[in-house]
Amino acid sequence: MLQNAFEKSRRTYGTRRLKIALSRQGRSVGRRRIGRLMKEAGGTCKTKRRLKVTTGSKHDLPIAPNYLERQFAVAQVNQVYAGDITYIPTLEGWLYLAVVIGLFSRQVVGWAYENPVG
Template structure:
């Protein structure tokens, strides 16, 4: 019985607090959660416990936007050996098709991540091969390399894996 009295006595002040929270929440374009709503109420001169704000927001279904942490794509093996520097940090080439460097990146789209693998000719600074897919497996890079080789301008030792 005492619990019901306490809840009913708290209802009117909670409704007033919920109105203030809703105003701040809408002003933030429904982005702010408990910590920022609490800070906003403190700036307005309200002395309110953070846990009370959390309870009122939870009871009324008001929540902020949480940003997800980005996860890295690569997971190195425990005993991985770094890849050798095959071009010796020399990013110049005298003739086209002599040296290629590659990269893989991912781009957010409305349908998910788009992975892009590219090969750059160091002499011309032009993309000579690329491939796009919804994954970042080795086949993506191989397809881009096949495109670069299919242009017919690569020197025979441009694709060697060791020097």
């Protein structure tokens, strides 16, 4: 019964949702027991992380021109550089990382990070 409810959910239900699904079938099972049985059976639910939108494209501010037009093949060294900024979750907060690569060699030519406090 538990395995059927779990498979019917396409392996996405955790203990809370499985408890609700089983109670709708007239079965009274505690969450801890469901968790223990799922652990013994090797069943873990698939979790899908939500995409966190970090850019706002709906504005009237000027946008930097796109000089490359996705043409990343470069004939000479020191002609074109590309960069990006990302943030990484740590136990102390967010770590911001900026990286610049040379498109000819695809090597990192510079990087910087900052862990802002506050």
